[in-house]
Amino acid sequence: MGAFDPHLFLALVLSPLLVRAAWVTLWVAAASQAIGIAIGLGAGAMLLAGHRLPRAVAWTYSWLFRGTPLLAQILFFYAVLPQLDVHLDIVATGLLAMGLNEGARMGEIVRAGLMSVPGEQREAAAALGLHRWQGFVLIVVPQALRAALPAVGNNFSYMIKATSLLSVIAFAELLRTSQQLAQSLSRPLEVYCAAAAWYLVLISAWTTIQHMMERRLARADAGGRAAPTARRGTEHSQLAAGRLLPREEPGGPARDAVIAARGLSKRMGGMPVLDGIDLVVRRGEVVVIVGPSGSGKSTLLRALNWLDPPDSGRVEIEGRDIAFRSSRSGRPVPRRAAEIDRQRQRIGMVFQRFNLFPHMTACDNVAVGLRRLRGTKMQAARARALDLLARFGLQDKAAAFPHELSGGQRQRVAIARALAMDPIALLFDEPTSALDPETVKEVLDAMEDLARTGTTMIVVTHELGFARRVADRIVVMEQGRIVAEASPRSDRRKGDEAAAAPGAAAIAVGPANPGPLPGRI
């Protein structure tokens, strides 16, 4: 046999036979991985499904394929399928076995990736009006895959080596080819070393690519700085003390109403969170909702665009019920989800923690609704997004990812995103609570600017200075109910234009000056 012959080793490594076998190994591994990812996406989603049947199907599949050896699965497909009158060639048999096996492992990886995407991201997608599946494909899946990339990368390394198991069914991959060469040359040392060299080359090349991809994606990593906790000042009881009027009795359908909520009620954890809320917001009006923590302000806001539907009650957007239509007999019939999504597109929403999509630049965050929901061409959508970013002083941040922006900048991008769809009203859910004190002002200024230009806004906030300056109405909530309303004179802000606006007289039910309010609650 003799000692190791380096010349023979090199000649074998570069021999067309082994080069071809290495190529076969690579494409079989890549194809199996692709099949596995496709199956794993479905299996991962099914494992998290609300319904028991898809969960059970995915769990059984995963249990079966992760619980039995890959070699046994390959032999099963090779030997048993023909007996069942299913005839596959060796390539198809190999891909089927490897793909199904990988799909089971990918299902678990995808499940973990999907669970790592915060619910706020789905909510932000829904608030834009993206359909459920659009939010899943465009927002959730990219983030889930990014979180899963290291695990997928490791799996692919394993897959390259696992192709060697296909040698048992005479699949001419690297190991099988080496076996044949070793027999014919009677030089197993050099042959198997050459095969090992090819495995190492493939794995090392892949590891390098994987690291490059991870570094690239890390740029768009959400890992934003932890938001400071909300500052809460004095108690809510200080707010209302003698300075706010009892609330206006709900009337009939309000003229010029943009959003009208009637009798919204909701229980959570056995407790009433909304308790018969009536609220009408007219065009151009700024309504600020205040109240103690847990009084139901955010729940109300999320009920208004049906993100978090109430148990009872209705919401009309410009006179059209957001969630129900009338049947021929006049009975209310729930609208289809797609119809509700379309209605929701007309109401922009800004969240406390921004909820920007971390895998998209500022520009893409703003443009995504236009592109996906309006079908606006890429160039036009980007131009509109750049205009909006410029409006909020962010023209030089268009290419930045959310984690590259300050809290105030992120929130201004979020406002630009909400405005991109030309909404008829904007909902703000404590937009400054997650900001550093020094960046609060820049966001409040942006909101004040919006109010000045006549944007209809409903704002949940603890910033009472802002409320006094900007609000047409301050609504106070307590224990799921509206307990008081005040109307700081809006004429300071909007002047004659607002005074002449329809409904202005109806709004100004409070005293000219509701009295000194604490700065923040």
Ligand SMILES: Nc1ncnc2c1ncn2[C@@H]1O[C@H](COP(=O)(O)OP(=O)(O)OP(=O)(O)O)[C@@H](O)[C@H]1O
């Ligand atoms: N998923 C849930 N399950 C059970 N109870 C919930 C859930 N979400 C909210 N709640 C309860 O509903 C009530 C209203 O919550 P909500 O977030 O609307 O209050 P909030 O007025 O916005 O409070 P904050 O000012 O602290 O944000 C709270 O008592 C809260 O504990």
